[in-house]
Amino acid sequence: MNWGNKIVVGLGAFMLFIVGSGIYMVTKDSDSLIDENYYEKSLAYDTIYEHKQNVLEDNAKPIIRVTKDSLHILFVGEGNTGTLTLKRPSDGKLDKSIPFKSEGSEFDYATTDLTKGNWIVEIYWKRGNKDYWYSQPVFIQ
Incomplete structure (x- = not known):
């Protein structure tokens, strides 16, 4: 594998990490600082x-x-x-x-x-x- 393919794989892995983190934060949204009423x-x-x-x-x-x-x-x-x-x-x-x-x-x-x-x-x-x-x-x- 040459260095060009490694860059593409690295960027892809980074993008998957960012998208996964975003989805996790949106689904686990528990804002306990806001009052109920x-x-x-x-x-x-x-x-x-x-x-x-x-x-x-x-x-x-x-x-x-x-x-x-x-x-x-x-x-x-x-x-x-x-x-x-x-x-x-x-x-x-x-x-x-x-x-x-x-x-x-x-x-x-x-x-x-x-x-x-x-x-x-x-x-x-x-x-x-x-x-x-x-x-x-x-x-x-």
Whole structure:
């Protein structure tokens, strides 16, 4: 086989690899970064924006600490009721939503059942007659 035939075979093999990769990516498309109910959430964006503004206006940003086996959330005030949502950016199937009620200003959640890695903590809570929403990325060890 001369060098001309080797070039043609090499280009053919490369083209088959590219076409095969393209077909594989199209058939295995699993975009876990898109929310299931993105349309409904976009309609409620003004409400979420108001909740974020309440955090800024009232200086109510919670302090989130991650230790070896738990997630500690320290709120500014007492008597908080809401939902803690843990989102895994790499796999939406691992997302969790936990309702909570804290008598004091602190809430703890055990992280022993969570996969190690990056998570996004979203907190929606109500204190008194005001609603708040806060989000922060964390790393679970």
